[in-house]
Amino acid sequence: MIEWKNLDTLHSFQKLQALPERVSLKEVLAGEAGGRRVKEYCVPMAGGLQFSYAARPVNRPILKALSALAEEAQLAEKFRELYNGAMINTGEKRLVLHHLTRGQLGDPVMADGVDKREFYTGQQARIDAFAEKVHNGKITNAAGEPFTTVCQIGIGGSDLGPRAVYIALENWARANDTLKMEAKFISNVDPDDAAGVLAATDVAHTLFILVSKSGTTLETLTNEAFVKEALCREGLDPSNHMIAVTSETSPLAGNEGYLDAFFMDDYIGGRYSSTSAVGGAVLSLAFGPEVFHQFLEGAAAGDRLAAKADMMKNPAMLDALIGVYERNILGYQATAVLPYSQALSRFPAHLQQADMESNGKSVNRFGEPVNYPTGPVLFGEPGTNGQHSFYQLLHQGKNIVPLQFVGFRQNQAGVDVDIQGSTSQQKLNANVAAQIVAFACGKEDQDLNKQFDGERPSSIIIGEQLDPTALGALLSHFENKIMFQGFCWNLNSFDQEGVQLGKVLAKRVLAHDTEGALAAYSQLLSI
Structure with a gap:
């Protein structure tokens, strides 16, 4: 039987609080023992990635206590409830089905009189067929000319996730000759956003995607009007240049003002919608359906790992529980996501919404106040740019901020330059390796201005190259980490009042x- 309990009522959490030992990163990473720890404190992820947590403040007794917490909090059972179609979103009385957009983990889920897995795959199949027709010239503008650009109009989850994924794969697609159309995005109701994008866009050869589940989102409809006006100024019929991603019951569905409409539903939250039609339309048009399906396969593989009950074989659950330990035992208030990959430049912005909109709550899933900290403040920038920005505070500020690095052994473009005995990629990865140790171990100096106290925890997700499969696995990892932390804190992570x-x-x-x-x-x- 599933029980939803506040974190501070769990016996395993009280035992975790009572553990006398606190891990010194300086000590555990010192010498040969530190080298062994780096190899041992590492678990495989999907998509060829690895999760290394050697520089997090945990040891075997703490991990054992966290495993007991996972068991008492019924994390695996609650995830099973979610993907089997339980009403997990208590605030809006909805199912939570974004995992179904990339694979079937459990039983068939019936809702609204349909098999929801078939509904989602059916919509993606329609998108695949539409994208193929655009790419092979069967769908063109009124002059019979091909569309060369796709522009998504949406806000929040309709923008942040798909934009982050497009930017993450753009260089990879160029290098692998799979970039079919350039993608652009309009999100902010500030007219300078739409004006700036449109000024740099050949609208006559652009296909616009309006994304609004309800069909009534004020910012999105305002920007749609902005775009339609620009098309009309060029003597173009907007209905020949626009498709919609919406719900079947919205005013956009079946509207003659659009070439076609593709559907989502209320069971896919905006911040979890990149693997639904919200991401599927723009990414399939930009890269081709095959690449989008590789992205889905990576996410599905990550979900299968997240379904494992053993915390030590479930990197998303492990990452989540270490984060709960840092937040609720050590009192750390923020987390920095630091990708050492320019391709992931907008990934922290996406995770800001995914994490803080999900777990930025002060009441539990029953609407009762909780007496413990919940979701952390999340921020980040790609390395090495961040090193020349806010790392000063991370190294020597009064607040300790846990860090989540992401890195890859190879770049995406397949080109590099050798200067002073090392390539750019080697220099990039040398920086991330150095930062992990510098944050953890610090440096003693009689000049306190040059003193580094260390004991700043971090983990790193490392892979060979950022490709669609690895990116899907990375997205799944963070989505499921957020979910597991919400379960620990007894929150509803799926509404956003x-x-x-x-x-x-x-x-x-x-x-x-x-x-x-x-x-x-x-x-x-x-x-």
Whole structure:
């Protein structure tokens, strides 16, 4: 029987709190023993990746206690409930089915009178066929000319995930001759965003994708109007240049203003929608359906690992529980995601939404206040740029911030340059190796300005090359890590009430239904 309990009521968590030992990273990474630890504290991931946690503040007794916590919190059982179609999203009374978009982990899930796995694969098959017709010239603009660019119009999860994935694979696709169409994105309701993208776009040869589950998202519909106006100025019929990704019940479905519409449903949260039609349409058009399916296969392989009950064979669960230890026992308030890959430059931005919108909660899944910290503040930038930005605080600031590095042995482009005895890729990876040890071990110096205390924990996910399969596995790892942490904290990680209040007040401002401070700020901004 599944029981949903607050973290601080679990006996295993209380035992974890009572453990007297705290791990010194300086000590465990010193000398030959440190070298052995780096090899031992490493587990395989999907997509040819590895999760190395040697520089995290855990040892065998702590890992044993975390394993007991995983068992008492019923993490594996709760994941099984989720992928078998239980109503996990208690706030909105919905199923949580994003795993079904990339594979069937358990029993068939029936909802709305249909098999949801078949529904999702059916929509992707329709997208595959549409993309093939665009690529082979069967679908063209009114002049019979091919579309060369695809532009997604959406916000939040309709933008951050698909944009991060496109950027992550763009160079790989160029190197492997699979870049079919350039992709662009419009998200911000700030008119400078749409204007800037459109000014650099040949709209006559661009296919626009409007993404809105409800078909009523204010920012997205505003940007759609911006795009339609630009098309009309060029003497083009917008209906020949637009498709929609929406729900079957939205006003966009069956609308003659679009070439076609592809469907999602309420069981796919925006921040988890990159493997649904939300990501499938733009990424299949950009790279071809085969590449998108490789991405799905990597995510599915990651999900299969996440379904394992043994924490030591389940890297997402292991990563999640170490994070809970750092957050709730050691009191660390933030996490930095630091990819040493320029291709992942927007991946931290995607994870900011995925993590903080999911677990940035102060009440449990029953609406009751919790008495312990929940989701951390998450931020990041690619290395080595970040080293010349905020690493000063990470190394010598008063706050200890756990770090999650991501790195690859090979670059995507297949080109490099050798300067002063090493290549650019070797220099990049030398930096990440050095940073891990520098953060953990520090440096003694009589000049306190040059003193590095160390004891800054980190992990690294390492792979051979960032390709579609590895990227899918990486996405799955973080999505499932977030889920497991939400289970530990007894949260509903799948609604986002925190974004609603501002929307309500913004509508009041636009309707000039304001008073007091809201009226004053409206006047200040000339609304």
